[in-house]
Amino acid sequence: DTGVSQNPRHKITKRGQNVTFRCDPISEHNRLYWYRQTLGQGPEFLTYFQNEAQLEKSRLLSDRFSAERPKGSFSTLEIQRTEQGDSAMYLCASSLAFGNRVADTQYFGPGTRLTVL
Amino acid sequence: AQTVTQSQPEMSVQEAETVTLSCTYDTSESDYYLFWYKQPPSRQMILVIRQEAYKQQNATENRFSVNFQKAAKSFSLKISDSQLGDAAMYFCAYRPRALNTDKLIFGTGTRLQVFP
Numbered sequence: 001d002t003g004v005s006q007n008p009r010h011k012i013t014k015r016g017q018n019v020t021f022r023c024d025p026i027s028e029h030n031r032l033y034w035y036r037q038t039l040g041q042g043p044e045f046l047t048y049f050q051n052e053a054q055l056e057k058s059r060l061l062s063d064r065f066s067a068e069r070p071k072g073s074f075s076t077l078e079i080q081r082t083e084q085g086d087s088a089m090y091l092c093a094s095s096l097a098f099g100n101r102v103a104d105t106q107y108f109g110p111g112t113r114l115t116v117l
Numbered sequence: 118a119q120t121v122t123q124s125q126p127e128m129s130v131q132e133a134e135t136v137t138l139s140c141t142y143d144t145s146e147s148d149y150y151l152f153w154y155k156q157p158p159s160r161q162m163i164l165v166i167r168q169e170a171y172k173q174q175n176a177t178e179n180r181f182s183v184n185f186q187k188a189a190k191s192f193s194l195k196i197s198d199s200q201l202g203d204a205a206m207y208f209c210a211y212r213p214r215a216l217n218t219d220k221l222i223f224g225t226g227t228r229l230q231v232f233p
Contacts, residue, residue, distance in 0.1 A: 003161075004161075031219065033219075033220070033221075035221075040225070040226075041225055041226075042121075042208050042210075042223030042224050042225050042226050043162075043208070043221070043223050044223070045220035045221065045222070048219055048220065055219070056218055056219065056220065058220075091162070095219075097219075105152075105164050105167065106164075106221060107164075108154075108161050108162040108163070109161060110160070110161040111161065
């Protein structure tokens with residue numbers, strides 16, 4: 001295991017379609033994060049999980065977005081009824097947290113670039 | 118709300134020279150982390166250096182060092198002996214130390230070009 005992996009790397013879809021992305025974190029990491037990065041901007045936080053529990057969600061995560069991490073390992077991010085404004089790079093990161101300690105460094109994956117036509 | 122500002126959209130440096138990238142942030146918290154991440158073209162983001170706000174000593178990682186001015190809320194990155202491989206987008210990021218949140222807040226980035 002050499003790092004965080006994301007699939008697919010690129011996704012082109014038509015407006016109104018649903019898309020799902022997958023993230024596989026570094027194997028021993030218990031925290032997993034999703035960020036969105038639009039052109040010319042820094043990444044913006046969407047949500048994060050500790051094991052299977054979703055602990056924090058951004059206001060950016062509208063009702064059309066849902067993230068899951070059912071077994072505390074990989075995670076999926078689904079966007080329903082995609083809009084052109086959803087076009088962005090979706091980044092996943094993972095880290096290791098011990099008990100109540102603040103989690104260690106977040107390690108990022110290569111991202112999934114979504115283009116909505 | 119916490120914000121991070123990078124006022125230099127682009128910077129350039131000649132190989133072997135030194136360059137400093139600026140970052141300021143706004144927060145009412147007293148304890149937090151600050152990071153510099155590097156994002157090469159079409160490649161994933163990697164951590165360059167991190168600083169814990171309660172530590173007065175500036176962090177250093179090989180050719181990379183920071184100038185952390187807590188009162189001024191400033192966190193600049195100095196790259197010494199620049200190399201062609203340093204060319205990338207550099208993002209400054211803030212993270213609160215609070216236990217009920219765990220998100221990075223990024224600036225808009227600085228694109229660094231390195232000329233031979």
